Structure formats: structure tokens, C-alpha cells
Amino acid sequence: MQLEIKNLSKTYSNGVHALKGINLTIPKGMFGLLGPNGAGKSSLMRTIATLQEADSGSIFLGDLNVLQEKNEVRKQLGYLPQEFGVYPKVSAETMLDHIASLKGITNSAERKEIVTALLQKVNLYHTKSKNLGTYSGGMKQRFGIAQALIGNPKLIIVDEPTAGLDPAERNRFHNLLSEIGENTIVILSTHIVEDVSNLCKDMAIICLGELMAQGHPKDLLNEIQGKVWRKLINRQEITQYRNKPDYKVISTHLHEGKTQIHVVAEAKPDASFEPIEANLEDVYFATISKKVDTITI
Ligand code: ADP
Numbered sequence: 001m002q003l004e005i006k007n008l009s010k011t012y013s014n015g016v017h018a019l020k021g022i023n024l025t026i027p028k029g030m031f032g033l034l035g036p037n038g039a040g041k042s043s044l045m046r047t048i049a050t051l052q053e054a055d056s057g058s059i060f061l062g063d064l065n066v067l068q069e070k071n072e073v074r075k076q077l078g079y080l081p082q083e084f085g086v087y088p089k090v091s092a093e094t095m096l097d098h099i100a101s102l103k104g105i106t107n108s109a110e111r112k113e114i115v116t117a118l119l120q121k122v123n124l125y126h127t128k129s130k131n132l133g134t135y136s137g138g139m140k141q142r143f144g145i146a147q148a149l150i151g152n153p154k155l156i157i158v159d160e161p162t163a164g165l166d167p168a169e170r171n172r173f174h175n176l177l178s179e180i181g182e183n184t185i186v187i188l189s190t191h192i193v194e195d196v197s198n199l200c201k202d203m204a205i206i207c208l209g210e211l212m213a214q215g216h217p218k219d220l221l222n223e224i225q226g227k228v229w230r231k232l233i234n235r236q237e238i239t240q241y242r243n244k245p246d247y248k249v250i251s252t253h254l255h256e257g258k259t260q261i262h263v264v265a266e267a268k269p270d271a272s273f274e275p276i277e278a279n280l281e282d283v284y285f286a287t288i289s290k291k292v293d294t295i296t297i
Pocket of ligand 1: 012013014016017018035036037038039040041042043044
């Protein structure tokens with residue numbers, strides 16, 4: 001089973017054209033949807049999650065018409081939205097039990113078994129009786145995954161899940177996601193390249209509502225390998241490196257107080273540039289720099 005998105009478009013009533021004819025095939029496993037803020041990731045995720053309408057196009061989950069058979073889709077969907085509010089005065093165990101009832105699991109013994117297994121899976125069993133309001137950001141996100149997993153969904157959507165997590169919490173969350181991704185379609189929407197490079201075997205990059213690239217991270221990386229060069233400059237020199245005909249500045253990094261630029265060019269621009277082994281971040285910045293200005297990291 002895969003998720004097939006065809007020609008999906010959406011313009012909001014304020015005139016923002018958030019999705020411009022998106023075509024995407026998303027297979028089983030972890031799929032990374034990368035894009036800067038405002039790219040249209042949440043608009044796409046909310047549409048797949050049946051929470052908002054598209055203007056045109058289609059989405060199929062296997063044979064299921066997502067835009068029309070919403071209730072059927074909801075039974076097979078687990079969704080962790082960007083803003084995941086929790087009831088602060090309710091314990092994780094009680095809340096999961098409640099969500100499981102809402103999802104139609106009426107037998108209380110069965111519910112208890114499911115809730116216990118999920119709490120163990122996301123490593124929150126030992127704090128199951130604590131109120132959600134006392135949980136850290138990472139614990140809340142793991143709880144969010146537990147609720148998304150109720151009912152064994154075939155499709156799981158997680159929208160910007162690691163923003164605001166510290167490195168250890170992020171790592172724990174990555175491990176959890178990669179376990180889930182073995183048997184399910186998991187769409188991970190993020191602006192953090194490392195989330196995708198650590199976890200995803202397929203990916204797409206969107207920017208200003210357009211699909212800019214899709215494929216295996218390795219293949220996208222191969223396309224750019226040998227074409228990325230770096231140079232250390234003084235910060236105030238940056239303007240003279242932009243708008244050059246034979247290379248394009250894709251990112252600027254601060255490095256020991258100096259500015260390091262990464263450029264993309266078919267050949268070494270001049271002797272002052274050195275070649276570098278490109279990584280997924282270079283792929284990302286080279287791709288979105290076709291639409292937006294250079295990124296400072
Ligand atoms: P991302 O998740 O990649 O940050 P969004 O899908 O949230 O992108 O936003 C894409 C564009 O659509 C942005 O310009 C945003 O301001 C606009 N947008 C998102 N939601 C709405 C809405 N409900 N009404 C109007 N404009 C919106």
C-alpha cells in the first residue's frame with residue numbers, strides 16, 4: 001500500500017497559494033517531507049489527515065479516496081499535529097484510555113492491554129500516573145506518538161515533531177519513530193535536515209507550495225556530489241559573492257568567527273575554493289535556493 005498524491009492544490013481565502021499542483025508517491029517506511037517555514041508542509045499534512053479541503057487534485061491511500069472517504073481514512077490514520085495540546089491535569093494512562101474509547105475500542109480489558117503496551121513502547125510506563133502537565137517536551141511528543149498509534153494505523157503523520165526538543169530527547173524520539181516506520185507509512189514533516197538524514201529512506205523537498213525534489217536521500221546526494229565548494233570569507237564580503245554567473249551561494253555558516261560559504265558550481269570557481277563532501281543539508285539548501293535566498297546557519 002502507498003499514498004498517492006496527484007496535482008494537489010490549495011489557495012487560502014487570503015490569496016496565499018499554499019500548495020501548487022503537488023505530485024507525490026509515498027511508500028511504506030519513513031518518508032521525510034522537508035521544507036522551510038511557510039513551504040506548505042502543514043497544509044499538505046492537514047489535507048492528508050482529512051482536516052482541511054483541497055481545491056483540486058486527489059489523494060489515495062491504497063484504494064481509499066482520502067478526500068472523499070474521510071471517516072474511513074480517519075480509522076486508519078494516526079496524526080501528531082504541530083501544536084499538540086494536552087489536558088494538563090489528566091494522567092497519560094487516563095488520557096490514552098479515553099482516546100482509545102473515542103477510537104472505538106469499547107472493551108475495557110482490551111483497552112487496558114493496548115494502553116499498557118503503548119506506554120511501554122514509548123517508554124512512559126513508569127510515569128503513566130503523572131499528569132500530562134508535568135511532562136517535558138520530549139515526553140509530551142512521545143505521548144503524542146502513543147496516541148497516534150492507537151488502533152494500528154496504516155498511515156502516521158508527524159508534523160514538526162522535534163522542534164524544541166533537546167538533543168537527547170530528539171535522539172529518543174528518532175529511535176521510536178524508526179521502529180514504527182518498519183510496517184507503516186510514516187510521513188515526517190520537518191525543517192530539520194538531520195531528522196530526515198537520520199531516519200528516512202525516501203524524501204521530498206517542498207518550497208513555497210511547490211515540489212522541488214523527491215527520491216532517496218542517497219540519489220539526491222549523488223546528483224550534487226562533486227559540485228559543492230567552500231570558502232572562508234569575512235562576513236562583510238558576502239554581497240560580492242552573490243549573483244555570480246558561474247556559481248551560486250547556497251548557505252553561509254559561521255565557523256570560528258569567520259563566515260564559511262558553500263557554493264554550487266559544475267567546476268571549481270577559482271583556486272580559493274575547496275571541494276567538500278556534500279551532505280543532505282547541501283542538497284536541501286541547493287534545492288530551496290532555487291526559490292528563496294541563501295540561508296545563514
Ligand atoms: P509550513 O508548515 O511549511 O510552515 P504552512 O502550510 O503552515 O507551511 O503554510 C504555507 C503558507 O500558507 C504560508 O504562507 C502560511 O502563512 C499560509 N497559511 C497556512 N495556513 C493558513 C490559513 N489557515 N489561512 C491562510 N493562510 C494560511
